Amino acid sequence: MIREICSVTYGRLIWQKYKRRFCLDEHTVVLVLAGENRKVDYYALAHLEDYVKRKVASRGVILAADKRALGQARKMKFPFDTEVCRVKENEVLRLHDYYCFEEYFDNIVFTFIRRPEANMLWKLLRETEVNEEEVACLGCYCLRRMPEKKQDARENGRQEAYGYQKGPRHGA
Amino acid sequence: MYEEEHRLVEIKVRNLVKEGRLEGKHIYLFGVSDSTRQIIGMLRDFHIEPLGVLDNDLSKKDSYCSRVRVLPVEGIKEIRDRRNVFLIYSIFWREMASQLENLAVQRENIVCLYKKRDSLRKQFAMAGRGRKIYKRLLKKYGDVPVFICPYTGTGDVYLIGTFWRQYLERTGIKDYVFVVIGGACRKVARLFDIRNVEVLGTQDEGKYLIKYYMLCPQEIRLKILNDGWWQNRCANPMQWFRGYKRLYFTELFRKFVFGLPDDAMPEKPGLEKEGHAAREVERIFHDNRLAAGKTVVLSPYANTLADLPDSFWEVIARELSGRGYVVCTNSSGQKELPVKGTVPIFFPLDLAPQFIRKAGYFIGVRSGLCDVISAAKAKKIILYDRRNRFFLSSAYEYFSLNHMGLCEDAVEIEFDSKKIDECLGRIMAEF
Numbered sequence: 088m089i090r091e092i093c094s095v096t097y098g099r100l101i102w103q104k105y106k107r108r109f110c111l112d113e114h115t116v117v118l119v120l121a122g123e124n125r126k127v128d129y130y131a132l133a134h135l136e137d138y139v140k141r142k143v144a145s146r147g148v149i150l151a152a153d154k155r156a157l158g159q160a161r162k163m164k165f166p167f168d169t170e171v172c173r174v175k176e177n178e179v180l181r182l183h184d185y186y187c188f189e190e191y192f193d194n195i196v197f198t199f200i201r202r203p204e205a206n207m208l209w210k211l212l213r214e215t216e217v218n219e220e221e222v223a224c225l226g227c228y229c230l231r232r233m234p235e236k237k238q239d240a241r242e243n244g245r246q247e248a249y250g251y252q253k254g255p256r257h258g259a
Numbered sequence: 260m261y262e263e264e265h266r267l268v269e270i271k272v273r274n275l276v277k278e279g280r281l282e283g284k285h286i287y288l289f290g291v292s293d294s295t296r297q298i299i300g301m302l303r304d305f306h307i308e309p310l311g312v313l314d315n316d317l318s319k320k321d322s323y324c325s326r327v328r329v330l331p332v333e334g335i336k337e338i339r340d341r342r343n344v345f346l347i348y349s350i351f352w353r354e355m356a357s358q359l360e361n362l363a364v365q366r367e368n369i370v371c372l373y374k375k376r377d378s379l380r381k382q383f384a385m386a387g388r389g390r391k392i393y394k395r396l397l398k399k400y401g402d403v404p405v406f407i408c409p410y411t412g413t414g415d416v417y418l419i420g421t422f423w424r425q426y427l428e429r430t431g432i433k434d435y436v437f438v439v440i441g442g443a444c445r446k447v448a449r450l451f452d453i454r455n456v457e458v459l460g461t462q463d464e465g466k467y468l469i470k471y472y473m474l475c476p477q478e479i480r481l482k483i484l485n486d487g488w489w490q491n492r493c494a495n496p497m498q499w500f501r502g503y504k505r506l507y508f509t510e511l512f513r514k515f516v517f518g519l520p521d522d523a524m525p526e527k528p529g530l531e532k533e534g535h536a537a538r539e540v541e542r543i544f545h546d547n548r549l550a551a552g553k554t555v556v557l558s559p560y561a562n563t564l565a566d567l568p569d570s571f572w573e574v575i576a577r578e579l580s581g582r583g584y585v586v587c588t589n590s591s592g593q594k595e596l597p598v599k600g601t602v603p604i605f606f607p608l609d610l611a612p613q614f615i616r617k618a619g620y621f622i623g624v625r626s627g628l629c630d631v632i633s634a635a636k637a638k639k640i641i642l643y644d645r646r647n648r649f650f651l652s653s654a655y656e657y658f659s660l661n662h663m664g665l666c667e668d669a670v671e672i673e674f675d676s677k678k679i680d681e682c683l684g685r686i687m688a689e690f
Contacts, residue, residue, distance in 0.1 A: 217500060
């Protein structure tokens with residue numbers, strides 16, 4: 088138990104570091120891209136605006152350890168201030184462990200679909216008709232309903248930018 | 260709301276009343292939820308009736324939450340009126356408050372009842388308490404897996420019971436501890452062949468156990484028997500898909516709690532016809548002068564769903580009495596008063612199916628009791644408010660006994676609270 092307490096405490100220290108570094112407050116949302124599922128990460132980025140609106144925030148901070156996820160985030164344009172930053176994988180994991188133990192910030196979202204152990208989003212994708220966009224909107228952002236569809240042209244443009252087209256659903 | 264939170268909210272409400280902050284005010288609550296229902300109950304203890312419950316989900320507009328009208332935020336004409344007080348208890352309190360502030364509601368008119376975060380130290384202490392509970396269980400039962408039903412919902416425990424045998428068979432688990440919160444859940448578990456049922460006195464104790472699990476998942480062989488728990492959006496986000504794309508109560512438990520295949524169906528408990536249960540039911544019938552096969556049990560109370568006016572139940576009682584039925588109310592104390600003109604009765608949950616079978620008739624709003632009596636061979640009329648939503652579907656779609664596979668013979672009626680007479684007519688047509 089001591090080891091886990093240390094790990095969570097370490098997560099808290101990382102969080103405090105980020106909080107200072109990115110000036111995080113209730114007007115900012117933080118999106119942590121897990122890099123576990125590329126499409127979930129993509130849709131989380133595509134719907135970040137909806138999340139910002141819902142949280143009545145005005146700024147976004149996107150963190151990722153995964154290079155590809157980071158690349159996705161940097162190509163995306165948002166109608167509000169955003170900061171994209173590469174962080175260490177270990178820090179992302181500790182931050183997430185800490186969040187699972189204590190929800191320390193209302194406006195932070197992780198796109199993990201397999202972490203912690205009880206997270207069944209991967210199974211939801213594999214065994215039901217729920218797709219990655221819905222996982223991002225309902226599961227990660229808890230938007231409680233799917234937002235209106237964005238204009239196709241804009242969406243297709245983005246998808247091309249990230250190297251895939253809408254198609255059959257894939258597992259995690 | 261967990262017990263500790265419930266106590267804190269009660270204190271906050273009492274203080275608001277003492278300070279006179281609610282006197283002569285137009286009180287609104289924000290968000291249709293169980294917690295909101297509980298707060299309405301607290302206000303009513305002080306004879307305060309809220310004017311409305313606000314909700315951004317337009318499908319809930321004009322429905323009722325504990326008999327209080329549900330309105331969209333835009334539905335309040337003079338939202339800036341200084342006499343308005345908005346009470347909020349929700350994990351989404353921050354955006355709710357911001358939404359009101361953006362409509363120029365004064366900050367002092369918004370009261371957040373949601374608790375402040377516990378310090379990390381306190382949370383470690385909770386996990387430590389959970390560890391003690393876990394060690395106590397291991398000492399008593401040996402090194403076996405521990406299963407916990409984290410809520411006091413009897414319907415949840417019943418559904419778990421219906422899959423339990425198949426789950427054990429599939430996983431090869433022979434020995435285990437089955438932890439429930441409160442005596443009512445133990446009684447429901449007793450209907451099934453579930454061994455080593457351990458009762459925790461409070462939901463808080465269950466919370467500690469889960470806290471320990473979240474801290475040390477590798478140290479503890481614990482499985483949480485629910486599709487969502489503890490308001491933790493991150494640990495298990497399945498609850499946000501409730502009712503989405505046909506992911507209803509049974510489907511979510513079957514697939515995501517138990518990992519059973521789609522063809523696994525809920526199994527009814529075996530109800531003994533003789534023995535202790537039968538004798539006990541016989542005794543209640545005799546003591547209350549009830550008539551076998553000619554008794555109607557009314558169940559007007561539910562924690563999560565539906566609200567019908569007292570007059571609705573009184574009409575049913577009068578009509579059925581006139582037709583020669585003995586009408587009684589399942590009533591368990593001051594908070595659940597019997598319907599006027601009916602016999603107040605109380606039967607323990609582990610006798611409920613046998614009791615309803617002997618009575619012959621049951622009319623109730625959808626509650627956990629409906630799950631428990633679903634296996635009884637009787638006329639079961641279950642009522643759902645058409646406008647009542649549960650997460651992403653209607654309450655009926657999510658909780659229908661027939662669709663859940665708990666029975667095939669329930670008469671399930673969706674009523675429109677504005678057209679209560681229609682519902683009465685449909686009920687009476689069944690007699």
